[in-house]
Each structure stands twice: as structure tokens, then as C-alpha cells.
Amino acid sequence: MADTTKNLEKAPAQETALAERTKDRPVFMPPVDIIEDANNLYIYADMPGADEKGVNITLENDVLSIEAQVAEVNFDKHTTTYAEYGIGDYRRAFTLNESFDRDKIEAKMKNGVLSIVLPKSEAVRTRSIPIKAG
């Protein structure tokens, strides 16, 4: 049972050796689903609170990184009475080990879920080869 455990609480992002952050707010690692079919690789990331303006996706040297800024929610004079989740930005990076058609990568943000479609390049696509009867 322990192997199937999913952590539903937001996990802090793993610090990469990038520049230090100057903002004083937590950074979370968004949970993702990565799915592959014959032609594409799909990445879905849960990033509630972020919209398309705040998301930054970069692909550099086979490292795909996702960063999202969450708009500050400001309730004037509100005090927190009960809190289960923290509000912060999101960051996560993946190393891609296949070649993708870089010009055709598409990303979309809807209802707090980022979906990225990475089309495989012609060379690595799986093709079914018809067998001719002799």
C-alpha cells in the first residue's frame, strides 16, 4: 500500500543551482502526469492559482522547465482562521531524452492546469511497418 501513496500536499520545489530567489514566498513542485503516445508527449501539471500570463516555459539543452507565478491574493484585513494549503509559485524541470519538434511545442493553461504537447520529431516516431505477403 505504501508504494501507491500519493502526496496530496504541495511539495516544496527542489532547488536547482539557479539564481537565488529574492521573493519571500514558497515555491512548490507541481504534481504532473506525463503521458506518451506514438506521436506526442503530453505533460499535465496542476498549478492552481496560476494563469497563462504568469507561466514561463523554457526548453534549453534538453531541459524543459516550467515556472509559474501566482498572483498575490490579497484580502484586506482578512485573517486566516484555517489553512490547509500554502500559496506560492511553482517550479519544476524535466530532462527530455528524446528529440522533439521544438517549433511545434504547444502549451495551454486552463483552470489551473498547464498542458504541454511535445510532438516527437519525425526521426523518433514509432511507425508500424506493413508486412507484405510473399
Add this chain to the structure above:
Amino acid sequence: MKYLTPFRWGRRNLPAGREFEAHPLDVFQREMNRLFDDFFKGSDLRPWAEEMEALGAFNPQVNMTEDDKSITVSAELPGMDEKDIEISLSKDSLTIKGEKKEENEQKGKESYYMERSYGSFTRVLPIPKEVNTEKAEASFKRGVLTITLPKLEREKQSQKKIKIKAD
């Protein structure tokens, strides 16, 4: 401890990779500990949350903030549509219900990571103050549900500052 349990002597010398059987007493003690831990876990607004999460079911997390006019409840529901969310409000509790569906058909696809969770959920939250149920509002933006519950007039006034007289 090892010296008091002669039946475990030498167990350490097993070749790596082989699991040794736990002694029934150990298992019993662990079970008892778990039972007591669970029993005394205290008042959680998410009963069974851990059990549900262990199964990978979706159980959204909520935050509650308050000022003198209203109570705001927000919940993170990424990937859901406002049509899939049902909110009901009674005098002293707020219920958020819904189902988060998997958007992608798995046929002919291979998945590498499955960290996101899906499923139906129900959260019932007690409301600490009396609120005007008629004027409650909800909005769903960027995967975050925000419910605003205005407090009743008399609730607003019930908090009164008491002055301390100096002699």
C-alpha cells in the same frame, strides 16, 4: 534490546536483499501504536483524509480567512470546471462536492508520471459564525474556488470592545 530477544540473534547476518520476517510481537506492537495514534489524532476537518490520500483519491485542500464583514473559503481544484462543482450551504456548514475527471484517455498511451489525483470528493466545513446564506457568492478562477460568506448583522455587532476603566 537485541540482547533481550534471543530469537532475533543472528538475524542481521542475512544476505542483503532478503527480507526477514517481522516477529509477531513487533507487528502487534506496531498495530497497537497505530491504533492509539489514530485514535488521538484529534479534531481534523478532514476525517479519513490520510486513508483517502493513500489510495490516491482527490481531496481538495481549503483555506479559510475572515474579517469583520465576511468569511472567505478557498479551495484548490485544479483541472475542474465550475459545472463540476456543487456547493451547498446550511446554517452552520458548507459542503463542496464534485468530481475531478481524468481528461486524457489512456488508450494506446503510456504514462510515466501519475502524480495528479482524480476522483469524487465531498468536503464539509463547519462555519464558525452565522452567515447570510442568501448573499453567499462563489467564483472559480484559475483552478481556485473562492466562496464569500457575508456575516449576519448581529454577528458583526456581537464582537464588542470592552473598555477598561481606570480607577
